Amino acid sequence: MNFVGTRSLFAAEQSIVPEYKTDSIILKYKNSKEVTVYKLKKGQTVTSEITHFQALSTVEYAEPNYVVSASAIPSDTYYTNQWYLQRIRAGEAWDINNQSSSIIIAIIDSGVQIQHPDLAPVIWTNPNEKPNNKDNDHDGLIGDLHGWDFVNNSADPSPKFTKGFTQAGITHGTIVAGIAAAAGNNQMGISGVTWKSQIMPIKVLDDKGNGDIATVIKGIDYATAHGANVINLSFVGFGFSHALEQAVARAHQAGVIIVAPAGNEQASTNGLDLNHHPVYPACFKDDAGKKIVVGVAATDALDQKTVFSGYGSSCIDIAAPGVSFFSTSVYAPLKSSAGNFFNQLYDGYWSGTSMAVPLVSGAIALVEGTNPSLSPDQALSIVLKSADNINALNPDYINQLGSGRLNLAQAVLQSALSIKNRFAHFALVPDKAATPLVTITDQKGFVERSFLAYPANFNGGVNLSSGDVNGDGNEEIITAPASNREADIKIFNSDGFMLGHFLAFPPTYRGGVNVAAADIDNDGKAEIIVTPSSGMEPIVKIYKADGVLIRSFLAYNASYRLGLSLAVADVIQGGTKEIIVAPSKNAEPLVQIFSNQGKLLSSFMAGNRNLRTGLNVAAADVDGNPRQRSAEILLSPSSGPSYVSVYDFRGNIRQSFQPYNANFKGNTRVIAADLNRDGFTDIITMPGVSGGPHIRIFNRSGLLQNSFYAYDSLSSDGVRGTVFLTK
Numbered sequence: 001m002n003f004v005g006t007r008s009l010f011a012a013e014q015s016i017v018p019e020y021k022t023d024s025i026i027l028k029y030k031n032s033k034e035v036t037v038y039k040l041k042k043g044q045t046v047t048s049e050i051t052h053f054q055a056l057s058t059v060e061y062a063e064p065n066y067v068v069s070a071s072a073i074p075s076d077t078y079y080t081n082q083w084y085l086q087r088i089r090a091g092e093a094w095d096i097n098n099q100s101s102s103i104i105i106a107i108i109d110s111g112v113q114i115q116h117p118d119l120a121p122v123i124w125t126n127p128n129e130k131p132n133n134k135d136n137d138h139d140g141l142i143g144d145l146h147g148w149d150f151v152n153n154s155a156d157p158s159p160k161f162t163k164g165f166t167q168a169g170i171t172h173g174t175i176v177a178g179i180a181a182a183a184g185n186n187q188m189g190i191s192g193v194t195w196k197s198q199i200m201p202i203k204v205l206d207d208k209g210n211g212d213i214a215t216v217i218k219g220i221d222y223a224t225a226h227g228a229n230v231i232n233l234s235f236v237g238f239g240f241s242h243a244l245e246q247a248v249a250r251a252h253q254a255g256v257i258i259v260a261p262a263g264n265e266q267a268s269t270n271g272l273d274l275n276h277h278p279v280y281p282a283c284f285k286d287d288a289g290k291k292i293v294v295g296v297a298a299t300d301a302l303d304q305k306t307v308f309s310g311y312g313s314s315c316i317d318i319a320a321p322g323v324s325f326f327s328t329s330v331y332a333p334l335k336s337s338a339g340n341f342f343n344q345l346y347d348g349y350w351s352g353t354s355m356a357v358p359l360v361s362g363a364i365a366l367v368e369g370t371n372p373s374l375s376p377d378q379a380l381s382i383v384l385k386s387a388d389n390i391n392a393l394n395p396d397y398i399n400q401l402g403s404g405r406l407n408l409a410q411a412v413l414q415s416a417l418s419i420k421n422r423f424a425h426f427a428l429v430p431d432k433a434a435t436p437l438v439t440i441t442d443q444k445g446f447v448e449r450s451f452l453a454y455p456a457n458f459n460g461g462v463n464l465s466s467g468d469v470n471g472d473g474n475e476e477i478i479t480a481p482a483s484n485r486e487a488d489i490k491i492f493n494s495d496g497f498m499l500g501h502f503l504a505f506p507p508t509y510r511g512g513v514n515v516a517a518a519d520i521d522n523d524g525k526a527e528i529i530v531t532p533s534s535g536m537e538p539i540v541k542i543y544k545a546d547g548v549l550i551r552s553f554l555a556y557n558a559s560y561r562l563g564l565s566l567a568v569a570d571v572i573q574g575g576t577k578e579i580i581v582a583p584s585k586n587a588e589p590l591v592q593i594f595s596n597q598g599k600l601l602s603s604f605m606a607g608n609r610n611l612r613t614g615l616n617v618a619a620a621d622v623d624g625n626p627r628q629r630s631a632e633i634l635l636s637p638s639s640g641p642s643y644v645s646v647y648d649f650r651g652n653i654r655q656s657f658q659p660y661n662a663n664f665k666g667n668t669r670v671i672a673a674d675l676n677r678d679g680f681t682d683i684i685t686m687p688g689v690s691g692g693p694h695i696r697i698f699n700r701s702g703l704l705q706n707s708f709y710a711y712d713s714l715s716s717d718g719v720r721g722t723v724f725l726t727k
Helices: 046-054 083-087 090-096 167-181 213-225 242-253 333-338 353-370 376-385 408-421
Strands: 020-029 035-039 059-069 099-109 196-203 210-212 230-232 257-261 294-299 318-321 325-328 346-351 423-430 437-442 447-452 462-467 476-481 488-492 498-503 513-518 527-532 539-543 549-554 564-569 578-583 590-594 600-605 615-620 632-637 644-647 653-657 668-673 682-687 694-698 704-709 719-726
Touching: 020 046, 020 210, 020 213, 020 242, 035 213, 046 059, 059 213, 059 242, 083 090, 083 318, 090 408, 099 167, 099 213, 099 353, 167 196, 167 325, 167 346, 167 353, 196 213, 196 353, 210 213, 213 230, 213 242, 230 353, 242 257, 257 353, 257 376, 294 353, 318 353, 353 376, 353 408, 376 408, 423 462, 462 527, 476 513, 476 719, 488 527, 513 564, 527 564, 539 578, 578 615, 615 668, 632 668, 668 719, 682 719, 694 719
Parallel strands: 099 196, 099 230, 230 257, 257 294, 294 318, 462 513, 462 719, 564 615
Antiparallel strands: 020 035, 020 059, 059 210, 325 346, 423 437, 423 719, 437 447, 462 476, 476 488, 488 498, 513 527, 527 539, 539 549, 564 578, 578 590, 590 600, 615 632, 632 644, 644 653, 668 682, 682 694, 694 704
């Protein structure tokens, strides 16, 4: 996309002049935070009115209302569909993480076809608006459930096919949205850079692909106000606008990352040198001279700058492929009277710096989704620093194409490794019925603090889990009574402050609750999964942190009432987490794996079916295989000899080891976590009652790495616990 036209009123040195609307100008009064669109009266001109208002002491600035338009370049050169994903090493990145479900990418463009089958599953829904013909979120817009059309003042941000529409104008926003975040791994169409994100469609360009600054500003402010993490601006302009710069600055100050292109100049054989001919928004800076927009140049299949792409060290931060894109297209066969433009759900091939931008937007979203604790600046820094240096392939543009060509695999890997900057802590309680005091220690056992999970006179024991239930990057501690108390699930922060609680089972049930926590619907927040410890049918219930029941299902025959142990992890490598359950007492060792919808996916016998010791279950990626990021299932007996066995989801045993000496017989609990944040899972064992409170930490090969006593070494109370991470 491209601001069309040539000379700016205030940039006589430029060889390219932007077009502006002749019926209005933009004003900013000193005593107002808002910009005003001043409609010209008969006989007034843009030049005369700007001169008039600039002379007024009450006016901060007056400027043209510049025009914007689409200019992605159709190409007849066919490459393998989505070759560019291979170029940025997307497949390797997806082995680590392929989703950023809590991240919102605002596509501020010519509209997005929100019913497209490859986009509909990932279109953002305004959480504060309802379909009731009221302005529920009090933003001045009625019914903005999925974005807004600021051109037609409509709640539908899709293209409208208004008279004079063009193919580029209709399809541009949908193409861009698909490149960034089309739904992946769904057995249809294409894949976005991130398979599962949230696309916020905002239409600011008409169906010819044209628009103006005033409308673009409304779109940016809307995205900022409604929680966008990334704003994709696939257009450029040659005239500097104070108003647009201030809108971009507002978004930047709110923590939004704004991404924009270097521009396409077909008239120039080498593209524009932006050091001498800046384009906007890519070249905007703050008052301190720091860039506030990520400028993107376009490269070809050989990592060489395309002939049309702009360049320049002062404006360009990174390069990405920008030719021959195959993506989602607007499907509307009844609108094809002017040609067969709209009878395909997917189409190609398009080129332009506009196409390179959503690759970077999607990459930033995926990096943020991989490690939600990163700040926007940290996420952007990872994307820029992990790019491949392409100076040698571009000798005429040394250090003029930003940090290099986007490398998604390295960016996601570095984001994953950065999680180690979070600190691991233990939350521990005695296994024996005792005062429900939760003790927080560091990974070496040094006590940091403690708090009561339930009243001091409760002695029924406490089960623990952890998970980031509110999406703030810190994991909370979840407690459940182990017996003799109503099923009161409590959520505490790391300081022991209770954030909320709810009843998991009817008030009359007092048989105890086993609990796990994990983000099973990929919304960036952990759900709480519970099963009864005894005295109830083997039901699994899945709750939101506020106690809203999502679903429930039976894991075994209803006649089994001796309790289940459970864990949650992606053990089948399908991009979503599964629920793993096993009988905790006196039943054959049948391990069952369910989808988050309660569908049985796999089951296996963990050893001799006549062994009825009961099982404790954990799950984590123990083998560390970077090409196969599925988790393994860790099992330990609830009674009898002490051992830990590691299985895959098909029931193939990978390894087994003895965490305590051969004389110890009793409940051995196992959990798994990366304690030292080195990228490899540690296996942690804790003996139950009749064992000392001796916590042992093993590496993935079963070799002892560390150990400590949670309580007095002479105690035989045992210990229960979980590991949680904080920033």
